[in-house]
Amino acid sequence: MLNYSSASHYPLRRVLIIGLGLIGGSLAKALKTRACVDEVVGSDRNADECRLGLELGVIDRVAQALPQEVAAADLIVLAVPVKAMERVLEEIRPHLRLQTLVTDVGSTKGNLVQAARRIFGHLPPTFIPGHPIAGAEKSGVRASDADLFEHHKVILTPLADTDPNATLELARLWQAVGAEVLQMEVDRHDEVLAATSHLPHLLAFSLVDTLAREEENLDIFRYAAGGFRDFTRIAASDPTMWHDICIANRSAILAQIDRYTTGVARLRQAIEQGDSEGMLGIFTRAKAARDHFTRLLNKSSYSSNDHTRAVHLRAQSGGELSGEVRVPGDKSISHRAIILAAIAEGVTDITGFLENEDSLATLQALRDMGVVIEGPHQGQVRVFGVGLQGLKPPPGPLYLGHSATAMRLLAGVLAAQPFDTELFGDEALCQRDMTRVVEPLRRMGARIETGPQGGAPLRIRGGQTLVGIDYTLPVASAQVKSCLLLAGLWAQGETRIHEPVATRDHTERMLAAMGARLVVGEGQVCLQPLQGRLSATRIAVPGDMSWATLFMLVAGAARTRGQYRLLAVGINPSRAGALAVLQRMGAGIEVQHRGEQLGEPVADLVITAAQPLQAVVLTALDLAAALDELPLLLVAAAVAAGKSRFTGLKALLHKEDDPVHRTVGMLQALGAEIEQDDDSISVQGGSLAGGCFEAQGSLRMTMAAVAAGLCGAETVKVTRGGVLLAAYADFVEQAQRVGLNVHKEED
Ligand code: NAP
Numbered sequence: 001m002l003n004y005s006s007a008s009h010y011p012l013r014r015v016l017i018i019g020l021g022l023i024g025g026s027l028a029k030a031l032k033t034r035a036c037v038d039e040v041v042g043s044d045r046n047a048d049e050c051r052l053g054l055e056l057g058v059i060d061r062v063a064q065a066l067p068q069e070v071a072a073a074d075l076i077v078l079a080v081p082v083k084a085m086e087r088v089l090e091e092i093r094p095h096l097r098l099q100t101l102v103t104d105v106g107s108t109k110g111n112l113v114q115a116a117r118r119i120f121g122h123l124p125p126t127f128i129p130g131h132p133i134a135g136a137e138k139s140g141v142r143a144s145d146a147d148l149f150e151h152h153k154v155i156l157t158p159l160a161d162t163d164p165n166a167t168l169e170l171a172r173l174w175q176a177v178g179a180e181v182l183q184m185e186v187d188r189h190d191e192v193l194a195a196t197s198h199l200p201h202l203l204a205f206s207l208v209d210t211l212a213r214e215e216e217n218l219d220i221f222r223y224a225a226g227g228f229r230d231f232t233r234i235a236a237s238d239p240t241m242w243h244d245i246c247i248a249n250r251s252a253i254l255a256q257i258d259r260y261t262t263g264v265a266r267l268r269q270a271i272e273q274g275d276s277e278g279m280l281g282i283f284t285r286a287k288a289a290r291d292h293f294t295r296l297l298n299k300s301s302y303s304s305n306d307h308t309r310a311v312h313l314r315a316q317s318g319g320e321l322s323g324e325v326r327v328p329g330d331k332s333i334s335h336r337a338i339i340l341a342a343i344a345e346g347v348t349d350i351t352g353f354l355e356n357e358d359s360l361a362t363l364q365a366l367r368d369m370g371v372v373i374e375g376p377h378q379g380q381v382r383v384f385g386v387g388l389q390g391l392k393p394p395p396g397p398l399y400l401g402h403s404a405t406a407m408r409l410l411a412g413v414l415a416a417q418p419f420d421t422e423l424f425g426d427e428a429l430c431q432r433d434m435t436r437v438v439e440p441l442r443r444m445g446a447r448i449e450t451g452p453q454g455g456a457p458l459r460i461r462g463g464q465t466l467v468g469i470d471y472t473l474p475v476a477s478a479q480v481k482s483c484l485l486l487a488g489l490w491a492q493g494e495t496r497i498h499e500p501v502a503t504r505d506h507t508e509r510m511l512a513a514m515g516a517r518l519v520v521g522e523g524q525v526c527l528q529p530l531q532g533r534l535s536a537t538r539i540a541v542p543g544d545m546s547w548a549t550l551f552m553l554v555a556g557a558a559r560t561r562g563q564y565r566l567l568a569v570g571i572n573p574s575r576a577g578a579l580a581v582l583q584r585m586g587a588g589i590e591v592q593h594r595g596e597q598l599g600e601p602v603a604d605l606v607i608t609a610a611q612p613l614q615a616v617v618l619t620a621l622d623l624a625a626a627l628d629e630l631p632l633l634l635v636a637a638a639v640a641a642g643k644s645r646f647t648g649l650k651a652l653l654h655k656e657d658d659p660v661h662r663t664v665g666m667l668q669a670l671g672a673e674i675e676q677d678d679d680s681i682s683v684q685g686g687s688l689a690g691g692c693f694e695a696q697g698s699l700r701m702t703m704a705a706v707a708a709g710l711c712g713a714e715t716v717k718v719t720r721g722g723v724l725l726a727a728y729a730d731f732v733e734q735a736q737r738v739g740l741n742v743h744k745e746e747d
Contacts, residue, residue: 324567333539370391370392
C-alpha cells in the first residue's frame with residue numbers, strides 16, 4: 001500500500017477506471033496487485049468486459065450507477081478510445097467533487113484539452129492529461145497485464161491551471177506501478193508522438209495495405225522475411241483506435257507525413273541516379289542514429305566494455321612459440337585518424353582501425369555534425385571529409401559515452417566552429433576534470449562553460465575568433481597538446497606548445513602528413529597558420545604498442561621456447577618506450593622490416609624466448625614513452641633477476657584512474673615484493689608467484705595479470721576478465737595459435 005500521509009492534498013484511495021480495455025484493465029490490475037489503493041472500480045459500456053474484469057481479478061468491483069461512483073472516487077481514469085473521451089467527460093462533469101483528480105490515458109492530448117475547455121468552461125486544477133507509452137496490438141480486458149507499465153514512460157501534460165500537488169500525486173501512483181514519469185507540454189506531446197508512434201503505425205498500415213492489393217500478394221506474404229514481419233507487426237493494431245488518433249492529431253500527423261515523404265523522395269532520387277554516396281549517407285546516418293539512440297537512452301558507453309562478463313582467463317608460462325600475430329591497431333592513432341579525416345577534404349580510407357570507446361564516441365559525434373562515415377567493419381573505415389569549414393551544427397548535445405579523450409580532443413575542434421555545441425557523457429565522464437583543456441582554449445579566445453566541478457557538460461559558444469598561443473603544459477599530456485593543435489588549425493597566428501616531458505606525437509605526424517605546417521623542436525612543437533586545407537589520404541593504423549608489449553614480455557618467460565613475429569607494430573619513439581626498456585632488460589627482441597605509414601614508423605618485432613630478463617633502473621625520461629605499458633613493465637621487473645627501480649613517477653602519473661598503483665597492489669597479492677612512495681616503485685625480481693585476481697573492469701591491470709601468468713613461475717587466473725576480450729576479441733585464439741598458454745573459461 002502506498003503510504004499517503006494524512007497531509008497529502010489528494011489521498012488516492014478509490015480509483016474509478018472508465019473503459020476497461022487493454023490499458024484501463026492493465027492499470028487496474030497493476031494497482032490491485034501492488035495494493036497501491038484501497039479499491040479499484042471498473043466501468044465500461046460493455047457489461048461483458050466488466051464481468052470479465054471482475055472474474056479475472058482485474059478490478060475489485062464493477063461500477064453500478066456512474067454518477068454515484070464518480071462522486072465517490074478520488075481518482076478517475078479515462079481509458080476509452082480518444083474519440084469517446086469528450087462524451088465521457090460530459091457524462092462525469094456534473095458529479096465530480098472538487099478534490100477528485102481526473103486523468104486519461106489517450107494517445108493524443110490536444111483534442112482532449114480542447115474538449116475539457118469546452119465542457120468545464122475553465123480547466124479544473126485537478127485535471128491532468130496523461131499518456132502511458134506502453135501498449136500491445138491486443139485489446140480488451142482479457143489482454144490486461146499488471147506489468148505493462150514496468151520500466152515504461154508515462155507522459156503527463158499538466159496545464160497552466162493544474163495544481164502541482166495533483167500532478168505529483170498522480171505521478172507517484174504511476175511510479176508505484178513501475179513507470180517512469182515525464183512531463184511535457186500538450187502541443188509538444190502531440191508533435192513528438194506523431195513522429196515516434198503515429199507515423200510508424202501509419203507506415204506499417206500503409207505498407208501492408210499496398211502489398212495486400214498486389215495480385216501475387218499471397219506469395220509476397222508467404223516469403224516475407226523477418227524484416228517485413230518486424231516492420232509490420234504494429235499493422236495488427238486496432239483500426240478504430242488508429243482512425244480516431246488520425247482524426248484527433250490530424251495536423252501534427254500531416255506534418256510528419258510530409259517530412260517523411262520528402263525523406264523518401266531524397267532516397268528515391270539517390271537510387272534513381274545511382275548516387276552511392278547519397279544512399280550510403282542515408283543508410284549510415286540512420287544506422288548510426290539508431291545505435292546512438294539506444295546507447296543514449298541506456299546512458300551506456302560506446303564500446304561493449306562489459307567488465308562483469310563472466311569470462312575467466314588462465315595464463316601460465318611454458319609454451320613453444322612460433323608463427324606471427326597482428327595485434328589490434330593503435331588506440332590513439334585510430335582516434336586521431338577519424339578526427340583529421342573528417343576535417344580533411346576528400347575521402348580517407350582507414351585500415352587497422354581500433355574500435356574503442358574514444359574512437360567510437362568521436363565517430364558518432366562527427367556523424368552528428370554531418371560527416372558521412374562508412375564502417376567500422378573489420379578494421380576498415382571510410383570517411384568522407386567535409387573540410388575545415390564543413391562541419392554542421394549537431395541536432396542536439398553530443399553524447400561521448402565514457403570517453404574523456406574524445407571530449408578533450410573534440411573541445412579543440414569545436415571551440416573554433418561557427419555554431420554552439422554541448423558535450424556530455426555518462427556519469428563517470430561528467431566527473432572527469434576538463435579544466436586542463438578549457439583553460440588554455442579560453443586563452444586562445446574560446447568561450448566554454450564547464451559543469452560544476454570543471455567537468456562536463458561543456459557548453460562551447462560558436463563564432464569565436466581563435467588566436468594562436470605560446471603555452472607551456474603544466475603536466476605532460478598528449479591529449480591537451482593535441483586539443484590545442486586541433487584548435488590551432490583555425491587560429492590566427494602560430495600555436496606553440498612546450499612540453500615538460502615529450503609525449504606521444506601522433507597528432508603532429510598525421511597533421512604534417514595531411515598538409516599542415518609544423519616545426520618540431522627540443523621540447524616544443526609549433527603549428528603554423530594553415531594555408532589551404534588538410535588533404536584526405538589512406539591511413540593504415542599500426543599495431544598497438546601495449547598489446548605488442550604483452551607479447552614481447554614472453555621473451556623473458558620461464559620454461560618458454562621458440563620464436564614468433566609481431567607484424568607492423570607502431571614504433572613511434574614517443575610510444576615505443578616499452579620496447580627500448582625490454583631490450584635494455586635483455587629481452588630477445590629484434591626489430592625488422594622498418595618502414596613508415598603516414599609519418600608513423602612501423603616494424604615487425606621478432607621475439608625469441610628463453611633469455612632471462614635483468615633488472616633495470618628507469619627514470620621519467622625512459623618512462624614517458626611507455627606510460628600505458630607501465631603496468632606490464634612492472635610485471636617484467638617482477639620476473640627479472642635483481643631489483644628494478646621506476647623513478648620520476650610524480651611528473652608522469654596524473655590519470656584519475658591510476659592503473660599503475662592498482663597493478664602494484666595486484667602484483668603484491670600475487671607475491672611480488674614491491675615498495676613504493678610518491679615518486680618511485682622498487683620491484684624485487686623473482687618474487688612473483690601465482691594466484692587468482694578479479695579484473696575489476698581495468699583493461700591495463702587485466703593485461704598485466706595475464707602477463708604475470710605467462711611469464712611467472714605459477715599459473716594466474718583472472719576472473720571476470722571480459723574487459724580484455726572486449727578490447728581484443730580473439731586474443732585467446734591468437735595467443736594460443738602462436739604457442740602461449742592462455743585459456744578462457746565461461747561460467
Ligand atoms: P480497448 O482495449 O479497445 O479498450 C477500450 C474500452 O473502452 C473498450 O472496452 C470500449 O468498449 C470501452 N469504451 C468505448 N467507449 C466507451 C464509453 N463511452 N464509455 C465506457 N467505455 C467505453 O482500447 P485500449 O487499447 O485500452 O485503449 C484505450 C485508450 O488508451 C485509448 O484512448 C488509446 O488511445 C490509449 N492507448 C492505447 C495504447 C495501446 O497500445 N492500445 C497505448 C497507449 C494509450 P467497446 O469495445 O464496446 O468499444
